[in-house]
Amino acid sequence: MECETAQPITNSASSISGNYDVRSDSAASGGKFYFMQAGVNAWSQFTLPAVAEDGLYELYIRSKDNQDRGIMAFTLADGTAVGTVDFYANSNGVYQEHAIGQAALHAGEAISLRMTCTGKNSAAAGKYGVVADRFRLVRVGDLPPEPVQTLRLPLDGTTALTGTWSESSYTDSTGSGPSRYSNTAGIPPSIPGRHPPRAGTG
Numbered sequence: 778m779e780c781e782t783a784q785p786i787t788n789s790a791s792s793i794s795g796n797y798d799v800r801s802d803s804a805a806s807g808g809k810f811y812f813m814q815a816g817v818n819a820w821s822q823f824t825l826p827a828v829a830e831d832g833l834y835e836l837y838i839r840s841k842d843n844q845d846r847g848i849m850a851f852t853l854a855d856g857t858a859v860g861t862v863d864f865y866a867n868s869n870g871v872y873q874e875h876a877i878g879q880a881a882l883h884a885g886e887a888i889s890l891r892m893t894c895t896g897k898n899s900a901a902a903g904k905y906g907v908v909a910d911r912f913r914l915v916r917v918g919d920l921p922p923e924p925v926q927t928l929r930l931p932l933d934g935t936t937a938l939t940g941t942w943s944e945s946s947y948t949d950s951t952g953s954g955p956s957r958y959s960n961t962a963g964i965p966p967s968i969p970g971r972h973p974p975r976a977g978t979g
């Protein structure tokens with residue numbers, strides 16, 4: 778996914794020009810890159826197409842680094858931090874790929890990725906820039922199971938126990954058994970329940 782075609786928007790009042798710009802470079806992926814050089818707290822936000830499969834993904838960015846680049850923090854639309862990249866390099870315009878961090882992504886949901894300048898390397902010159910060339914996503918694992926946040930006991934149907942619950946199940950002589958719930962708070966440490974009910978037991 779080319780950064781320059783990922784529908785970049787910014788927190789600048791101006792349009793995509795000047796300090797937020799698409800420029801041509803024969804060495805860039807796709808022949809162009811997205812350039813931002815606007816100082817601390819400046820951000821650009823990209824929209825990446827949805828992944829084909831739910832999962833945990835490692836996000837990578839290819840960039841053209843040199844002495845006057847900044848440090849960028851990457852976040853998702855809900856503010857979840859993905860990672861931070863220092864684009865400083867003690868060289869003149871070297872293209873390289875950085876691992877940004879991992880993100881839980883869902884199939885069918887476009888990815889909103891914001892890149893915010895948080896500062897610069899102590900060795901960097903004072904321009905806080907970044908040349909964003911291309912994003913790459915690699916699936917590295919499954920999504921963690923969703924925790925059960927509230928459990929209502931079946932006895933009266935009204936007693937709610939809050940906290941973070943995890944569910945496990947076991948197999949009994951009928952071939953399917955009830956789920957067991959445990960709470961990291963330990964109150965109570967374990968409650969046997971039925972989820973879902975076994976066929977024929979109502």
Ligand SMILES: [Ca+2]
Nearest residue numbers: 806807809910
């Ligand atoms: Ca590019």
